[in-house]
Amino acid sequence: MEKIAHYISLVNQELENFTKNKEPKNLYQPIDYAFKIGGKRIRPALLLLANDMFGGKTVQAMNAALAIEVFHNFTLLHDDIMDDAPLRRGKPTVFKKWNSNIAILSGDVMFVNAIQLLAKSDEKYLSEILTLFNKTAVEVCEGQQFDMDFETQENVSIDDYLKMIELKTAVLLAASMKIGAILADAKKDDAIHIYEFGRNLGIAFQLMDDILDLYGDPEKFGKQVGGDVIANKKTYLLLKAKELATGNLKNELEFCLNSTSLNKNMKVERVKTIFNSLNIKQIAVDEMNLFYNTAISHLDSIDVYEDKKKVFEDFAKKLMQREN
Amino acid sequence: MEKIAHYISLVNQELENFTKNKEPKNLYQPIDYAFKIGGKRIRPALLLLANDMFGGKTVQAMNAALAIEVFHNFTLLHDDIMDDAPLRRGKPTVFKKWNSNIAILSGDVMFVNAIQLLAKSDEKYLSEILTLFNKTAVEVCEGQQFDMDFETQENVSIDDYLKMIELKTAVLLAASMKIGAILADAKKDDAIHIYEFGRNLGIAFQLMDDILDLYGDPEKFGKQVGGDVIANKKTYLLLKAKELATGNLKNELEFCLNSTSLNKNMKVERVKTIFNSLNIKQIAVDEMNLFYNTAISHLDSIDVYEDKKKVFEDFAKKLMQREN
Numbered sequence: 001m002e003k004i005a006h007y008i009s010l011v012n013q014e015l016e017n018f019t020k021n022k023e024p025k026n027l028y029q030p031i032d033y034a035f036k037i038g039g040k041r042i043r044p045a046l047l048l049l050a051n052d053m054f055g056g057k058t059v060q061a062m063n064a065a066l067a068i069e070v071f072h073n074f075t076l077l078h079d080d081i082m083d084d085a086p087l088r089r090g091k092p093t094v095f096k097k098w099n100s101n102i103a104i105l106s107g108d109v110m111f112v113n114a115i116q117l118l119a120k121s122d123e124k125y126l127s128e129i130l131t132l133f134n135k136t137a138v139e140v141c142e143g144q145q146f147d148m149d150f151e152t153q154e155n156v157s158i159d160d161y162l163k164m165i166e167l168k169t170a171v172l173l174a175a176s177m178k179i180g181a182i183l184a185d186a187k188k189d190d191a192i193h194i195y196e197f198g199r200n201l202g203i204a205f206q207l208m209d210d211i212l213d214l215y216g217d218p219e220k221f222g223k224q225v226g227g228d229v230i231a232n233k234k235t236y237l238l239l240k241a242k243e244l245a246t247g248n249l250k251n252e253l254e255f256c257l258n259s260t261s262l263n264k265n266m267k268v269e270r271v272k273t274i275f276n277s278l279n280i281k282q283i284a285v286d287e288m289n290l291f292y293n294t295a296i297s298h299l300d301s302i303d304v305y306e307d308k309k310k311v312f313e314d315f316a317k318k319l320m321q322r323e324n
Numbered sequence: 325m326e327k328i329a330h331y332i333s334l335v336n337q338e339l340e341n342f343t344k345n346k347e348p349k350n351l352y353q354p355i356d357y358a359f360k361i362g363g364k365r366i367r368p369a370l371l372l373l374a375n376d377m378f379g380g381k382t383v384q385a386m387n388a389a390l391a392i393e394v395f396h397n398f399t400l401l402h403d404d405i406m407d408d409a410p411l412r413r414g415k416p417t418v419f420k421k422w423n424s425n426i427a428i429l430s431g432d433v434m435f436v437n438a439i440q441l442l443a444k445s446d447e448k449y450l451s452e453i454l455t456l457f458n459k460t461a462v463e464v465c466e467g468q469q470f471d472m473d474f475e476t477q478e479n480v481s482i483d484d485y486l487k488m489i490e491l492k493t494a495v496l497l498a499a500s501m502k503i504g505a506i507l508a509d510a511k512k513d514d515a516i517h518i519y520e521f522g523r524n525l526g527i528a529f530q531l532m533d534d535i536l537d538l539y540g541d542p543e544k545f546g547k548q549v550g551g552d553v554i555a556n557k558k559t560y561l562l563l564k565a566k567e568l569a570t571g572n573l574k575n576e577l578e579f580c581l582n583s584t585s586l587n588k589n590m591k592v593e594r595v596k597t598i599f600n601s602l603n604i605k606q607i608a609v610d611e612m613n614l615f616y617n618t619a620i621s622h623l624d625s626i627d628v629y630e631d632k633k634k635v636f637e638d639f640a641k642k643l644m645q646r647e648n
Contacts, residue, residue: 027469109465141433145351
């Protein structure tokens with residue numbers, strides 16, 4: 001994973017002085033803060049890695065990589081307002097530290113900054129990467145809206161849910177890698193394969209998230225186990241259980257979801273028992289593996305030397321073996 | 325003004341089906357609503373007019389014109405949240421009709437849509453118009469932040485204020501026309517002149533706004549006369565008065581600004597008396613005319629037949645003769 005670490009450190013260096021001396025301070029300090037509180041920089045690192053796989057030059061892909069990271073952080077600023085989230089990476093969110101007006105406007109300017117960075121790429125590729133970036137940005141907004149809609153929507157199908165996580169999470173991962181490929185003059189087919197690798201891996205990643213919430217090792221998970229269950233969050237697990245439960249199980253599930261008297265631990269316990277009766281964990285793992293294997297088969301199809309792909313395979317494996 | 329009316333109607337036709345059948349509905353209905361409640365469509369019309377002046381084809385500039393209008397409406401959606409504005413064009417604002425989360429996200433997607441429209445322009449011009457558009461978008465955000473900062477900032481100079489209205493209002497008008505010029509292969513100097521025409525006219529327009537608030541004909545103004553005075557809004561008039569007032573006048577002005585007992589009409593009357601003693605109206609009119617005349621001199625410098633410029637001159641005159 002050495003190479004990824006190298007790219008992450010390059011990206012962090014570039015972000016260090018991103019807002020340096022810019023005015024008005026109230027617009028740019030929150031942006032600086034958003035970068036300083038950290039982040040895994042996975043997306044720009046994968047963009048640079050994909051670019052390298054196809055023989056591109058890091059220096060020529062760096063602006064696009066930064067564009068992706070700035071865009072991602074813009075979505076976090078706005079999402080945190082919408083989700084009323086007090087903390088991100090253990091620190092107060094921008095809208096809590098300043099206010100929501102500042103978080104809106106700082107987010108807006110970050111989005112413009114993202115386009116500005118992207119536009120610095122070689123003119124030869126500009127139209128193509130801009131089209132992909134814009135399409136992806138629209139999808140991310142749509143994903144966030146679907147996610148918010150689902151909170152109050154009675155019937156959400158598994159297909160709806162998979163579509164939502166694809167839009168909200170997976171397409172940006174996919175587009176990051178494809179942009180890296182385009183900037184390295186990758187063959188069209190290969191660019192499609194790396195996109196599909198990212199898209200499928202992103203969905204698998206999100207399903208893993210749902211599984212870990214309830215079935216993760218409490219010692220390693222770092223969050224309250226069953227947080228999604230307590231919040232009645234419409235995860236893959238819950239939606240699948242609702243689809244499969246009949247008779248008494250269905251009644252028991254409805255009771256757990258609607259009861260206001262049940263204490264949190266009891267609720268998690270009883271819902272878990274229902275899930276176990278329905279074999280939900282295994283179904284979710286199977287679904288996740290389906291996406292994971294599809295991702296890997298796209299990686300396999302890419303026409304470059306195997307050793308170039310290894311870092312992606314290792315990365316995918318690591319994502320699937322995580323415990324938090 | 326026939327030509328402007330024609331362009332406005334073309335733009336409105338295009339906006340009619342902008343969000344047609346798009347999902348999720350909660351994301352796209354607010355956008356449709358924002359267009360349906362109207363708007364003067366001045367910016368896209370001026371873009372198309374500038375394009376025509378330099379011999380461009382309307383059909384090739386339409387996407388950029390729409391991009392400007394969509395961008396402008398995106399800023400309105402977010403500004404209305406920040407300003408807690410209940411009404412726009414006599415109708416509930418998006419964040420009041422839905423909620424602020426929806427107004428944030430619908431605004432975000434409008435911004436992406438604006439870039440998408442712009443990116444449909446001929447590849448030959450893409451890099452140049454994108455650079456100008458992005459620079460302008462950043463400036464508009466900065467202008468909005470300065471405007472918000474000024475509300476609580478003790479010392480705001482006339483220069484600060486002029487810079488703020490330039491960023492918040494004038495540069496988008498200027499960029500609209502310059503983009504129209506670029507898409508018509510206008511000469512570099514001419515593109516600069518049309519930009520400066522728009523920038524100076526935009527500042528003059530905003531100063532006119534400040535003057536009309538207090539000195540407009542109440543019969544024709546349509547809003548409460550002195551609304552800015554009542555709200556202690558840091559307009560050109562107030563800032564100039566603060567700069568010039570000394571002795572008793574200074575004390576009287578401070579009293580009016582800080583008093584909580586003064587009724588609205590009395591406050592407007594007394595502040596107006598101070599302004600009159602300081603000749604503020606004339607100073608503001610002179611400043612406005614300075615910008616107006618600079619605008620016209622840039623128009624004069626453009627190297628096209630005079631009859632092509634007439635519509636811009638008429639437009640500028642009309643803006644300066646308005647009474648509301």
